[in-house]
Amino acid sequence: SQKIEQNSEALNIQEGKTATLTCNYTNYSPAYLQWYRQDPGRGPVFLLLIRENEKEKRKERLKVTFDTTLKQSLFHITASQPADSATYLCALAGTGRRALTFGSGTRLQVQP
Amino acid sequence: EPEVTQTPSHQVTQMGQEVILRCVPISNHLYFYWYRQILGQKVEFLVSFYNNEISEKSEIFDDQFSVERPDGSNFTLKIRSTKLEDSAMYFCASRVASGGYGSEQFFGPGTRLTVL
DSSP: OOEEEESOSEEEEETTSOEEEEEEEESOOEEEEEEEEEOTTSOOEEEEEEETTOSEEEETTEEEEEETTTTEEEEEESSOOGGGOEEEEEEEEETTEEEEEEOOOEEEEEEO | OOOOEEEOSEEEEOTTOOEEEEEEOOTTOOEEEEEEEOTTSOEEEEEEEETTEEEEEOTTOOTTEEEEOOSSSOEEEEESSOOGGGOEEEEEEEEOSTTOTTSOOEEOOOEEEEEO
């Protein structure tokens, strides 16, 4: 069955460091991979999208990579700030299902 | 900035009762979605809607669920006979028609449904 795994439930880092979050998937051929931010009790907020034929995308302090051979995406936040503390969700859309399938998320805590 | 709105923010109901959750998608969006998130669990797709019909649904979206776009602005999710396990946060989302099916979705703030 299709599976999306995000590297850990929680990640703690110091302010100013780079946070790296991982999304791995199996039994899936996504055409699109997205990253969302979710704060407690709120809806997901779109951050970045990368297509299957793209290797890397950047937006300000955010960078996402997509390796369809490894079936993995890495999401980086550089120069992290306490305000970046949230849960980050990986979501895929592609063959079999066009709607988004979400991973369980990684809770990032940036310590001042 | 345009946003997706949802009402009510919190709905408490008795098991077996019908509930209707309401959403107003962003005005120029043509694709509409419902997702749910049980407390502490992942966001799960329920249904997508385009051109006044369901375009895709998950195995969760059984005969107890229905969706409707009753007018040009609202998009509703009805649960006919609620069960305890329907307690969750329900998110509405919408997106533009261009950009492909995997393009950015805009989520509402959610309705927390509590079934007693």
